[in-house]
Amino acid sequence: MPADRLHLVRHGEVHNPRRVLYGRLPGFGLSVDGRRMARQAAEYVHGLDRPVSALIASPLQRTRESAEPFEALFGIEPVIDERVIEPTNVFEGRRMKRALANPINWRHLRQPDVPSWGEPYAQVVARVTAAMDDAWDRVPAGDVVVVSHQLPIWVTHLALSLQPTRHDPRKRRCALSSVTSFERRDDADGSRRWVEVAYAEPASTAGAVDVGAV
Template identity: 75%
Template sequence: MPADRLHLVRHGEVYNPHRVLYGRLPGFGLSDAGRRMTQQAAEYVKTLDRPVTALVCSPLQRTRESSEPFTELFGLDATIDEGVIEPTNVFEGRRMVRSLMNPWNWRHLRKPALPSWGEPYAQVIARMNKAMTTAWESVDAGDVVIVSHQLPIWVTHLAVAGLPSRHDPRERRCALSSVTSFEMPDGKWAEVSYAEPATTEGAVDVGAV
């Protein structure tokens, strides 16, 4: 038997004083508030009173740090999986508002459905599905927690819901340290719940692709 439920958990607030789009850049770890958020996310999953038998995270610093409270509460070491990493993006290291004011950058916006500024949504969805399925089948029972990033979690939600992957990044329902949960009845993913257990008022959340 595989897992019973899979939770996609977004990382907590990142220390990003210059408010750049950090993408896959190194050196962007959690802020103090971000560490509190990840603790709240882990405690929320604990309150579900469901056994967690596997923990997976992206290789980036902010997701590895966000997995630590789950390790403490459930006694699991996190497995690193490149398949749940943040997508690539040509605007990494820049402030988006300033970048979009530069006409030279408008060429990167020519095909928003792909999107033309980074890794294609279809590719993100495919690798997320592969990583989720691998984690799902890696256990005999219980729940799996995967700590990932906003865009991979959101396009996974869209794909499971049968919705187009093209979207406005400002309208994503994927808050810091949120938990989006799935099951797999009849061999197909089905979203069963979404929760925002962390206190995020006043958080800086401008670095997501």
């Protein structure tokens, strides 16, 4: 038997006083509020009263720290999976408004459907869904929690919903410490597909700084 449900959980607020696009840069851990948000996300999943059998996290500091409350509440150690990491982008370490004001950077915006400023959306979806498939098949029963990042979660949602992955980053439905839940179901033709079954924003994010990635 495979797993029962898989939850894609976004990390909490990051300590980012300069408000740069941190991407995959090291040294960006959770703020005090971010740790509270991560705890609220874990408490939400715990409150579903569903057994969690596996915990997976991106290798970046903010996701590993966001996995800690899940480890404490469910008593399971996280497995680090590079496939659910933040995508690369050429604007890492910069402030977005300043970067876009410089004409030399405009060339990076020439193909927003790819996108031309970072890792292709199709590649992100492929690696995240591969990690989801492997986790689902590896866990004999119970739920899986995957702690990841906004863009991987959002473009995976779009792709699995059969929507175009090109989008406006300002309009993503993937708040800090949000939980997007999926199940795998059988179609009439015998194939299996991921189906989103729930989305929740259990953490209070009022006043949060959320400018870390594109």
